[in-house]
Amino acid sequence: MFGHERSITQIKYNREGDLLFSVAKDTVTNVWYSVNGERLGTYNGHTGAVWCVDCDWDTKNVLTGSADNSCRLWDCETGKQLALLNTNSAVRTCGFDFSGNIIMFSTDKQMGYQCFLNFFDLRDPQQIGDNQPYLTVPCSDHKITSAVWGPLGEFVIAGHENGEINQFSAKSGEILKKAKEHTKQINDIQTSVDLTMFISASKDNTAKLFDSTSLDHIKTFKTERPVNSAAISPIMDHVREAPHSGDCVSYTLMWDIPLPFSLLSSVIC
Template sequence: MLRNGANGDWIGTFQGHKGAVWSCVLNSTAMLAATASADFSAKLWDAITGDELHTLQHSHIVRACQFAEQSPKLITGGYEKKLRLYDLNKMDAEPFVIEGTPDKIRCMAWHQDDKLLLTSYIDNSGIGVWDMRTQKIVKTMETGKEVTSIEIIEQGQHITTADGNEACFWDGDKLEQRKSFSQEWKVESASFCPGRGRFVVGGEDMYAHLYDFASGAELECNRGHHGPVHTIRFAPGGESYASGSEDGTIRIWETDFATKENGDVQNGS
């Protein structure tokens, strides 16, 4: 579904997949959308009209898809243990296939002007760092458990990940961990707002937690979901954040930085 980010209003629905949709993304202009599904396909959509433009057939479940930022490219990955790179200007051509992934892919994120690609896995810990110029893994960012969420913000300066009971924060240039915070429950997703000095975490305890980054102190614990929180992300300005849950709902939570001008956002709506 496509929704208004400020108030959650429904805009439209992309219809066509015959299995669970594991990943959905917009390109940088919000003109195109891509989805990855358990039906062994990824799809490219016109984000304005909702029309399906292309079905990209795979031989197994597709877990992740991402548009490149600096070029007209789309990359997919999943249970095939390979990456498929599509040229959006030549969608009738076969994709460029990159072999050698250590395991089934769970998450992906482009980094450093699309020179690098970060990948996490279903059954293996760590994040593989691919040099897309050589199509080789050049580094592994070590983690204790399998990484379930990767966020890269502010032109790649900050990377936030979730694995096991940890929310981890990385230096985007050095690809080294700066800080981590442990929880008493499994963390599924985390998001950082460096300008506000806050981060949010969601997971198996079904709550949306807001923390102070400097001290790690919990500032808010928002209740409302009735299932694990699988994804959580700040709005660009940090005035709100959204959480998506296994209970079939997305909730938009207003932070204490929200102003009266943002009155469309309702706490817990």
């Protein structure tokens, strides 16, 4: 699939798995048929690198966050921009809760501004029109580098640049639980299909499996290089290896775990 002129920053499937969304440092958001790699269209409007993308449960809306200091809501089918939420710094992570009614996004700690985790209710047009979230959570110590929704949309699981993982309440913003199993920045967090578990990928050369509700550490997967991304797949027998690129090798690894899932991770040097 050729649709980006610069490196890809994130890819995301819709719930059915028939569509794949990709974003990159070239400002473009693409949507593809996952079966044959045909590009269906683009979402154009960002003027900076696009760091994150998500799709709601019924593939109606798409959410993107960018280094142009904005988070944008799109109509998935037509590509029309539905909402523009301006921020003071780059938007690093974004996502819909399971209902598709609540969105969250985090902003970077830069240009004198601290990191914030913002929550908007899409059912309230005034919040969107006035660009006023119903909840803003400051993260003054260490910025959020990856975040996903937990079960039932009750909290957000956030990974930080210092390797810490926190649960933030979607109602009050308070930290419900903490875990500090990683020693370096968390690059990615992705959940299992039923949201009961999540896998974290870190610069400390490990990927770690956690219980989503308790944050109990279940298992560690070690590599020789920093782990850029990791995902829990419902497919048991699946291995993919990327080709060599100069002196640097980027590849994927597969581990079997004693659960109805298998683990796929991406390793970069």
